[in-house]
Amino acid sequence: FDGVDRFVEANNIIREPWTCLGIETLCCGIFGIVRLTKDEQRICDKLLEVNPTYLENDGISTGLTDTERAVVQKLKRSQEQQRQAYERLASLQHLKHLDLGFGIRRSDAYIHSKFYTEVDGMNPS
Incomplete structure (x- = not known):
């Protein structure tokens, strides 16, 4: 499957059965991974500064506000979703080429109505 301009939803990677276990090339983007907002x-960065163990166990709710608890739970869902997707990709034993990037293959990318270089994130104009 060679389609850097094609996308696969993360939950489909995780939940749906695969019939293509013998593929050697997989090029596609993955979308639908749970991500934290800025x-x-x-909030998460501040929590981890205070106590780096908040993500290590299920006792994270002690002393957290509802908002903080929701953020930590969302981050854990994201990490679990990513782990499951990578685990599924790892089951492709014949895979020789994996490209999870996107179709833009230039040294700059069009982001938020401006061009930014991938190297330093600066606007070259």
């Missing part, structure tokens, strides 16, 4: 990431 505000949620800030």
Whole structure:
């Protein structure tokens, strides 16, 4: 399957049965991975500064606000979803080429109505 302009939904990778276990090339983008918003990431960063063990056990709810608890739970869902997707990809024993990138293959990318270089994130104009 060679389609850098094609996308596969993460839950389909995880939940649906695969009939293509013998493929040697897989090029596609993956979408639908649970991600924290910028505000949620800030909350998570602050929590981990105070106590790096918040993500290590299920006792994370002690002393957290409802918002903080929701952020930690969302992050754990994201990590689990990513782990399951990678585990499924690892089952492709004949795979010789894996490209999970996107169709843009230039040194700059069009993001938010401006061009930014991949190297330094600066606007070259």
